[in-house]
Amino acid sequence: MLSLLTLEPIFKAFIAIILSSISFPLCGVMVLRLDLVPLRYALMHGVILGGALALALSLPTLPIIILVNLIVVLLIIKIPSSNSFSSAAAMVFTMGLASLLMHTFNVPAKDSLQLLWGSPFALSYLDLTILAILTITVILYLILNFNNIVSIFFDKSIARSLGVKVELNYNFMVIIIALCVALAMRLIGALLIDALLILPVLIATRVSKATKSLFIYSSVFGFILSISGFFTTLYFNLPLSATIAIIAVALYIVISIIKNIKIRNLK
Amino acid sequence: MDNFLQPLIEGTTLNVFNGDDLIFKSSSSWLYPLFELERFLKDSNLTYSNLCAHDTTGGRAAAAIMIKLNIKKVKFNLVSERAKELLDENNVKLFYDSKIDKLKCKTEDLFQKENNVDIIFQKIKIRAKQGIGLDVNIKDLSIGYNNKAIYHFNSLEIKGGDALIIEGDNGIGKTTFIKTLLREIEPINGTILIDNKPINKLDTKTIGYIKQEKENQPFPVSVKEVVSMGINKKLSKAEKNYLIDTSLRKCKAISLIDRNYYSLSGGEKQKVSLARCLCQKAKILILDEPTSFLDKESKSQLITLLKAFRNGEMPTIIIITHDKDLKEELKWDTYKMERQNA
Structure with a gap:
């Protein structure tokens, strides 16, 4: 089976899976700790719009998706309203605009909606480079800024009283998440984005007592899920994102059961 | 004669003994030797069971600090009646060369009616700026949202x-x-100064x-x-x-x-x-x-x-x-x- 890695699309997918398994769960921690789940949905819709735009204008998909998502993020940050409301408005707007574009430019909906499933074996070197940059950026940001991030997660007022630039960090994290969602859509698709973004974090939450260990365990579980999912996919010829999602949910259930048994025994 | 009763060497303002062992001395003025002693005792992390002090002058504030520092016996060259009262109430054995009704200083006047040693101790430390806390001064402060004041402070210090x-x-x-x-x-209006900034x-x-x-x-x-x-x-x-x-x-x-x-x-x-x-x-x-x-x-x-x-x-x-x-x-x-x- 390892001989398959000599094939370029599979090798690129393998590298992408390793990089994303480390960085996506780290972004997932930010999504959950900053309560940005609605924003993530808005960004997923932004990807559909970006995909429609790229297809309509025959432009490279990933850069356009990233650009559209950054615009969506900026609008959400700048509109004076709660993030949930702005995110909901952004969702409706991006989907509406995507539909209009598809209609106006005769974009086959099937092509645009391909993004819902992702295409890990069709990544370009540009996609991989962007993914590598995101991974390095996220890791460096976390290492260099850990105490500030913990204080923002803990309480924004307390973080401000400690002199932390809360808005700057928040906006930076939101931009990172926007990039992450754009890449994740390309890699594993909208429907299963949570398999790498959220589920490893939920599993890590069951075994962590500290924010540091939450980040580390999230990445470790993301890595385990991705690698096992990747090779299971190759062996059984299954769709990658669905395989990862099924393994992630199974692992979450197993860990939750073990945790509950432990708690019951302690009582 | 106990060692702490021996005359102070010129320039020294406070000697502190544990039994007969000299553990601390200072040549600072006002109440600062006692604050230095407090820091010394805190930093040394040791428990001294028989602390005896020899100080030049003792008013009510000095007496309160000595009580808080658990000094058992004290000699003042000059002591006020107000300090003596406080020391007697708290069973600190007092020796002195001369006694007057009250010391002629603001600090003595400030605590003439205060019997609570903890309160005197806190207030004197604030007066001597011994804590890490900063002054907060608020003047003509209006607070609220969207330029609409909901409360106004004339002055708060x-x-x-x-x-x-x-x-x-x-x-x-x-x-x-x-x-x-x-x-x-x-x-909306007014100033908040912390440490005058x-x-x-x-x-x-x-x-x-x-x-x-x-x-x-x-x-x-x-x-x-x-x-x-x-x-x-x-x-x-x-x-x-x-x-x-x-x-x-x-x-x-x-x-x-x-x-x-x-x-x-x-x-x-x-x-x-x-x-x-x-x-x-x-x-x-x-x-x-x-x-x-x-x-x-x-x-x-x-x-x-x-x-x-x-x-x-x-x-x-x-x-x-x-x-x-x-x-x-x-x-x-x-x-x-x-x-x-x-």
């Missing part, structure tokens, strides 16, 4: 190291006041903020991570660990260091939050309804810790509370925010 309880009905503007102090919102010129980490917490979150953060949030990044790893360790020990929360903060009880959380402010070396401490979700025992532990802060590091403390028990227990000055006409 808290001396560095002093403490103030702020009370008032719901919706009167207590939280808005905290947000203004924390610079989350700008004042506008609040936007303050060093970061000057203010330690402890807010009421209602909900636990499902995501973990360890006690160590909470306490180290405000720590000076320039310190070495060993220094950081020492500071975290000592802060948690002082707040009697060292056993919680590896626990998830959100798994703690309300009382434990407050101890950890105080340790966070200690680690941060906050010079002003703001507590928002600190006893809201505490049981009786946790409340009592918090009060003990607050009193220890007040007597030890002495940050300036501002407490917003509805809790009458807390107010009665602490007996600190109170400012009542009352309804104002438009």
Whole structure:
């Protein structure tokens, strides 16, 4: 089976899976700790719009998706309203605009909606480079800024009283998440984005007592899920994102059961 | 003759013995030798059971400090009757060369009617600026949102190291006041000076903020991570660990260091939050309804810790509370925010 890695699309997918398994769960921690789940949905819709735009204008998909998502993020940050409301408005707007574009430019909906499933074996070197940059950026940001991030997660007022630039960090994290969602859509698709973004974090939450260990365990579980999912996919010829999602949910259930048994025994 | 009764060498203003062993001497003036002694005793971490002091002059303030420092016998070259009364009441054996009714100084007048040694001790430390707390001066301050004032302070002054309880009905503007102090919102009018500086010129980490917490979150953060949030990044790893360790020990929360903060009880959380402010070396401490979700025992532990802060590091403390028990227990000055006409 390892001989398959000599094939370029599979090798690129393998590298992408390793990089994303480390960085996506780290972004997932930010999504959950900053309560940005609605924003993530808005960004997923932004990807559909970006995909429609790229297809309509025959432009490279990933850069356009990233650009559209950054615009969506900026609008959400700048509109004076709660993030949930702005995110909901952004969702409706991006989907509406995507539909209009598809209609106006005769974009086959099937092509645009391909993004819902992702295409890990069709990544370009540009996609991989962007993914590598995101991974390095996220890791460096976390290492260099850990105490500030913990204080923002803990309480924004307390973080401000400690002199932390809360808005700057928040906006930076939101931009990172926007990039992450754009890449994740390309890699594993909208429907299963949570398999790498959220589920490893939920599993890590069951075994962590500290924010540091939450980040580390999230990445470790993301890595385990991705690698096992990747090779299971190759062996059984299954769709990658669905395989990862099924393994992630199974692992979450197993860990939750073990945790509950432990708690019951302690009582 | 006991060693402490021997005359002081010229230039020396205070000698302190443990039994017959000289352990401390000073040549500073006013009450500073006694503050130096307090620091010496604190830093030495030893328990001295038979402390005897020889001081040049003793007024009521010096007597109170000596009582607080657990000095058993004292000799003053010159003592006031007011100091003698306080020492006699607290069973400190007094020797003196000469005695007068009162010392001719402001400090002596200030405490002539005060018998509570703790209060004299706190106030004299504030007067001598011995705590880490900073002065807070508020003048003609209007606070509110969107340029609409909801409360106006004519004048409010808290001396560095002093403490103030702020009370008032719901919706009167207590939280808005905290947000203004924390610079989350700008004042509509007027000034807030801390250590004679506008609040936007303050060093970061000057203010330690402890807010009421209602909900636990499902995501973990360890006690160590909470306490180290405000720590000076320039310190070495060993220094950081020492500071975290000592802060948690002082707040009697060292056993919680590896626990998830959100798994703690309300009382434990407050101890950890105080340790966070200690680690941060906050010079002003703001507590928002600190006893809201505490049981009786946790409340009592918090009060003990607050009193220890007040007597030890002495940050300036501002407490917003509805809790009458807390107010009665602490007996600190109170400012009542009352309804104002438009």
